[in-house]
Amino acid sequence: MKKINILAVTHHDRENINPIRPEASQIIGLHHSGQVNVVVLCNPGSGLVSFFEKEGIEVLTDSLDKKISFSTIRKIRNLINNRNIDVLHLFNNIACSNGATAAIGTKAKVVAYRGQTGNISRFDPSCYLTMLHPRLDRIICVAKAVELDLKKHVWGNKSKAVTVYKGHSQLWYQNDKADLSNLNLIEESFRLSLVANLRPRKGLHVLMEALALLPKDLNIDVLLVGADPNSSKVQELIKLSGREERIHPLGYRNDAPEVAAASDVTILPTTKREGLCRAVLEANSYGVPSIVSDTGGNAELVKNGVTGLVVPPGDPKSLADAIFKLYHNRDLCRDFGNAARERVINKFNVEQGVEETLVIYRSMIDA
Structure with a gap:
């Protein structure tokens, strides 16, 4: 040939x-x-x-x-x-x-x-x-x-x-989880990550509004990779959450996959114009499940109820419900993560x- x-x-x-x-x-x-x-x-x-x-x-x-x-x-x-x-x-x-x-x-x-x-x-x-x-x-x-x-x-x-x-190759995802000790996170907190170049369509505002709907006593920390901590717009959006002290804008990082690996769930609340999100594939490769909005290729990447949860785009209430569900069922969260990793290995x-x-x-x- x-x-x-x-x-x-x-x-x-x-x-x-x-x-x-x-x-x-x-x-x-x-x-x-x-x-x-x-x-x-x-x-x-x-x-x-x-x-x-x-x-x-x-x-x-x-x-x-x-x-x-x-x-x-x-x-x-x-x-x-x-x-x-x-x-x-x-x-x-x-x-x-x-x-x-x-x-x-x-x-x-x-x-x-x-x-x-x-x-x-x-x-x-x-x-x-x-x-x-x-x-x-x-x-x-x-x-x-x-x-x-x-x-x-x-x-x-x-x-x-x-x-x-x-x-994607699993050989890329063998590093240790990111060291987040400098953030002084509360022990045993449920950690959410959003890894994205935070254009408006990436849905940071949707996540912040969803967090505001959750009970205030939930032990949740949020890691925002790609969010400039010095940006006034980012700070304004963080205030929407009602829990500013638990939101951590980390800026641009070369170890974004390892930051996602240090979280319990990665979130992608895109409102429009999505493809096949690399950040979700990276997190899934570390055995971290995802909650994504049903836009672009997200629903092809995440099998709803099997490897993570898929919610309607621009819907803070549905996103809050999904976070609440996994917060209260850590075993299900881990099961989703294991299934997500296998899905990446077999399909992507x-x-x-x-x-x-x-x-x-x-x-x-x-x-």
Whole structure:
């Protein structure tokens, strides 16, 4: 069987490797499958360069900092032609707008990545540079909910949108729980974590309103990873809870998974535009169950009543009831956590992501 020549275009400028691990591991898994030849194009200075090179993957660099860059387009087009690229795999919007444009008139099949629901419209011209770009042959969505949402907007062949779950490895989750001794948490408290870049849609206000509905004598501490402790907006939201002294905004942390591991339950009360939340997968991998809102791919990630609880979005009362239920049933909470870890191992592993991506590559080339 002829090997497939892949050019993967991606971008990563954070020191923390956690956000990019599933993507990077998919590329590495494809490389080690023996079925493809992989070349990666990413931004110079990216931590991905050494990450990939130690796995024997050839890495080229480009600034990848403009939505449309003629120099980037030329570089990608030359690589497609000179390297006889069969599949161009584009992992973010800048990669998509430049890469899909570069592929016009070439034989390369073009694959894009879609990570969340919403924020796309047929009436928005900028969308025709990304998810509605006419040169895309497949769009790999991170969850079925994302696929179904995208199909409402895609013109023509809607089957170009397909779902492949991001793969996680249990090897990433062997660290000790985060040391929270500096927070002086009350002994035996029930600890909730919310790990998110706290945009309004992540639902911090919903969690704070839910906490205000709970009995005041509950021994609960709340860990907010990603919430700037110096932000006046965050402090205003914390006041909604009525228990400010038990809410701990921790800011940005590189050990977010380990903070979640130190909690009893992780919460994700997103109100809209969700994908397949990495923070939930990380917590579940440590055996910590989740309470999530039913938006985006959350209900695919958390099996309601088996690995955690799913509540309606924007509903503080339902969220409060879910917290109350697990607070008063620690055995059920632990059972959910154990089941959640097994679900990640069986359904959201690196191997399934690589295998399904290879099937998509072959289906395009053989068509």
